[in-house]
Amino acid sequence: MTEQERLIETLRRHLPPQVQAAAIFEAAAAGSDVNLLLIAEGLSGLRAQALLAPVGRELGRRVEVHLYSAAEWSERVKRGDGFEQEILSGRVVTIRGELQREADGDCVDANLARMQNPLFKRAARALEQFVPERVGFGRFRDHN
Incomplete structure (x- = not known):
């Protein structure tokens, strides 16, 4: 342990x-x-x-x-x-x-707060062309 x-x-x-x-x-x-x-x-x-x-x-x-x-x-x-x-x-x-x-009021995992950063969102949008939607990057697109 x-x-x-x-x-x-x-x-x-x-x-x-x-x-x-x-x-x-x-x-x-x-x-x-x-x-x-x-x-x-x-x-x-x-x-x-x-x-x-x-x-x-x-x-x-x-x-x-x-x-x-x-x-x-x-x-x-x-x-x-x-x-x-x-x-x-x-x-x-x-x-x-x-x-x-x-x-x-959302309860989210430890990394989601960091993912709401505008720089992360921009990078996520850039990656969407290479990563299938089911990975989850698309959920940030709706919060711009």
């Missing part, structure tokens, strides 16, 4: 039931803090930190919890708040549920 797999499995075991979505973000390099994003209702930041303290002890790493309600996360993503956009523009590994990544 890799260190990342061990981290994910340990986090999954300790996530409280109130957590609807959870993800680690940024590089979770060996020995660094674990940045954990939680979307939960009825859970305080202090309680979440206390419930996840055993993870830090088990892994020998500090777990930094960033807790949002579903409504708060949705609003911040819609507004394009800096910290939340920084989270979504980096490497995100989902532990539970799905994260809203776009202003329209």
Whole structure:
């Protein structure tokens, strides 16, 4: 089992039931803090930190919890708040549920937010002549 797999499995075991979505973000390099994003209702930041303290002890790493309600996360993503956009523009590994990544409320895979970039769309349109439609590039053409 890799260190990342061990981290994910340990986090999954300790996530409280109130957590609807959870993800680690940024590089979770060996020995660094674990940045954990939680979307939960009825859970305080202090309680979440206390419930996840055993993870830090088990892994020998500090777990930094960033807790949002579903409504708060949705609003911040819609507004394009800096910290939340920084989270979504980096490497995100989902532990539970799905994260809203776009202003329209869609939950999408980690790469789709990057694919909405205008430069990617232009490259995708150029590739369409070589790649069959079923690959999926065509879905970006409709969002120009």
